Amino acid sequence: MSAPEVPDDKRVHIFDTTLRDGEQSPGISLNAHEKLEIAQQLARLRVDVIEAGFPITSPGDFEAVQAISREVEGPAICGLARTHKADIDAAWGAIKDSPRPRIHTFVSTSDIHIEHQLQTTRDDVKGQARAAVALARSYCEDVEFSPMDATRADVEFTAEVCAIAVEEGATVVNIPDTVGYTTPAEYQRYFERLYELAPGLRKVRISVHCHDDLGLAVANSYAGILAGARQVECAVNGIGERAGNCSLEEIVMLLRTRRDVHGFDTGIDTRELARTSRMVSRFTGYAVQPNKAVVGRNAFAHESGIHQDGVLKERTTYEIMDATTIGLDSNAIVLGKHSGRHALRNALEELGFEVDGAALNKAFKSFKELADKKKTVTAVDLEAIVSDEMRQAPAAFELESFDVEASNTRAPLARVRVRLQDGSVESGSFTGDGPVDAFFSAINAAVGYDARLREYHVSAVTGGRDALGEVTVLLELDGSLASGVGVSTDILEASGKAYLRALSTALSKAEEDWSGSAAEEAELALEREQRSTPTP
Ligand code: KIV
Ligand code: ZN
Numbered sequence: 001m002s003a004p005e006v007p008d009d010k011r012v013h014i015f016d017t018t019l020r021d022g023e024q025s026p027g028i029s030l031n032a033h034e035k036l037e038i039a040q041q042l043a044r045l046r047v048d049v050i051e052a053g054f055p056i057t058s059p060g061d062f063e064a065v066q067a068i069s070r071e072v073e074g075p076a077i078c079g080l081a082r083t084h085k086a087d088i089d090a091a092w093g094a095i096k097d098s099p100r101p102r103i104h105t106f107v108s109t110s111d112i113h114i115e116h117q118l119q120t121t122r123d124d125v126k127g128q129a130r131a132a133v134a135l136a137r138s139y140c141e142d143v144e145f146s147p148m149d150a151t152r153a154d155v156e157f158t159a160e161v162c163a164i165a166v167e168e169g170a171t172v173v174n175i176p177d178t179v180g181y182t183t184p185a186e187y188q189r190y191f192e193r194l195y196e197l198a199p200g201l202r203k204v205r206i207s208v209h210c211h212d213d214l215g216l217a218v219a220n221s222y223a224g225i226l227a228g229a230r231q232v233e234c235a236v237n238g239i240g241e242r243a244g245n246c247s248l249e250e251i252v253m254l255l256r257t258r259r260d261v262h263g264f265d266t267g268i269d270t271r272e273l274a275r276t277s278r279m280v281s282r283f284t285g286y287a288v289q290p291n292k293a294v295v296g297r298n299a300f301a302h303e304s305g306i307h308q309d310g311v312l313k314e315r316t317t318y319e320i321m322d323a324t325t326i327g328l329d330s331n332a333i334v335l336g337k338h339s340g341r342h343a344l345r346n347a348l349e350e351l352g353f354e355v356d357g358a359a360l361n362k363a364f365k366s367f368k369e370l371a372d373k374k375k376t377v378t379a380v381d382l383e384a385i386v387s388d389e390m391r392q393a394p395a396a397f398e399l400e401s402f403d404v405e406a407s408n409t410r411a412p413l414a415r416v417r418v419r420l421q422d423g424s425v426e427s428g429s430f431t432g433d434g435p436v437d438a439f440f441s442a443i444n445a446a447v448g449y450d451a452r453l454r455e456y457h458v459s460a461v462t463g464g465r466d467a468l469g470e471v472t473v474l475l476e477l478d479g480s481l482a483s484g485v486g487v488s489t490d491i492l493e494a495s496g497k498a499y500l501r502a503l504s505t506a507l508s509k510a511e512e513d514w515s516g517s518a519a520e521e522a523e524l525a526l527e528r529e530q531r532s533t534p535t536p
Contacts, residue, residue: 006265013048022235027481032064055094069098076100083132103136106146110153133168144172151182159197180213184223191227207231217246274327285483337371388487396504406435414438482506
């Protein structure tokens with residue numbers, strides 16, 4: 001549901017950082033195609049700003065941010081940059097084609113970071129903030145500045161740095177609780193003090209960015225809003241560094257549901273929340289905990305007889321939100337085995353997928369295979385198979401065939417054939433502790449990598465014995481984590497797809513990390529050279 005009208009001073013802007021801070025979660029690595037899909041869904045959700053990435057960090061991230069800037073209409077598109085010139089140039093290069101570009105630049109103001117990480121001085125930090133905001137403003141009218149680790153920093157010094165950012169033309173000042181350390185009352189007081197020390201902050205939009213290390217990210221963000229912030233930085237399903245960021249769906253529903261007490265609201269179309277959550281979970285491989293507020297599987301489930309009785313008589317006896325307002329009624333049966341291509345295309349369009357030509361043929365083939373096995377195909381099934389097809393593009397490996405023998409009287413044996421990117425097919429076999437172990441070890445043997453399984457989850461996409469199975473795999477390769485998801489009516493096939501996708505992601509991440517550190521090395525060498533070369 002779109003927001004009812006809200007006065008300007010009560011309108012809270014939603015800055016979504018799923019594709020930047022969210023993507024920094026261990027094991028997540030989205031390719032440009034997936035990032036674009038998620039960004040398009042975020043536009044349907046009507047977020048105000050999409051922080052699409054950190055363009056200096058890798059050519060892949062640069063390209064993803066650029067593609068989002070060129071193709072996604074509606075929200076402002078933001079690129080993150082340290083205060084370095086090269087970062088700001090890269091951010092601008094990636095976002096400049098968006099109709100609403102924003103550069104977000106940051107530098108730490110806490111002494112812990114200044115002394116130990118940046119190994120510099122407060123004066124240098126002030127100079128960096130000034131130069132970075134001025135440079136960003138020379139490119140772009142919309143510039144956001146963040147004093148990183150602000151909540152552990154000296155408030156007087158942070159206020160001075162923020163005042164410099166405002167003087168140089170920053171349009172948004174964001175106060176991050178980078179390590180999830182503050183508490184609601186303390187954060188609120190911090191804002192009050194900042195406004196006293198730097199009255200210029202009243203002329204710009206103030207933003208909150210809270211991490212969830214103590215489980216307070218939503219509460220702290222809410223406290224920041226009460227203290228004057230009108231932008232919340234958040235991520236779908238609360239993903240992000242370590243314990244994650246403020247969860248988008250939770251803060252949005254807190255503002256919508258309790259508008260009676262605070263008067264604030266966002267511009268979010270809440271009916272898109274459930275679908276956005278499923279998409280992000282599927283693409284990132286991060287499952288949503290069943291009891292997660294708003295979008296967890298049990299968020300609207302009533303187990304006890306007393307509660308069920310109450311809800312049957314009158315929904316509001318035990319429900320403070322209506323499931324339909326977050327889009328949880330979309331599981332209606334949409335298609336059956338006799339439905340044609342046209343009906344499939346219409347159903348997909350309604351779900352927000354524009355598929356034509358070869359993609360439609362592929363989706364139709366998968367739909368027919370599914371409809372043969374499953375009597376009814378729901379919207380959620382369709383979403384699962386189409387998203388599954390979309391993930392195929394970058395995979396370095398494809399599961400050609402497999403054969404797993406399982407028994408409780410002898411060790412399980414798995415044989416697999418895997419297609420590599422050059423079209424060749426490699427085989428592997430293994431006798432393991434269990435069928436899944438044997439299967440994954442046979443894949444390792446076929447592709448020649450010694451990946452280790454760290455997590456393995458199986459869930460049913462919808463109810464019923466014929467439901468599609470969705471498997472999430474988290475594996476470790478050479479010390480780095482990568483996740484993958486596979487969907488099929490056959491759990492072993494879904495497992496094989498998930499494992500191979502995680503492996504493909506791990507390899508492309510290793511490649512990017514290598515070129516990223518090479519680029520960073522080159523940049524540091526250049527900086528060293530510039531420092532040691534006297535200016536003429
Ligand atoms: O947590 C943090 O401080 C950040 C900044 C880049 C805003 O993510
Ligand atoms: Zn953060």
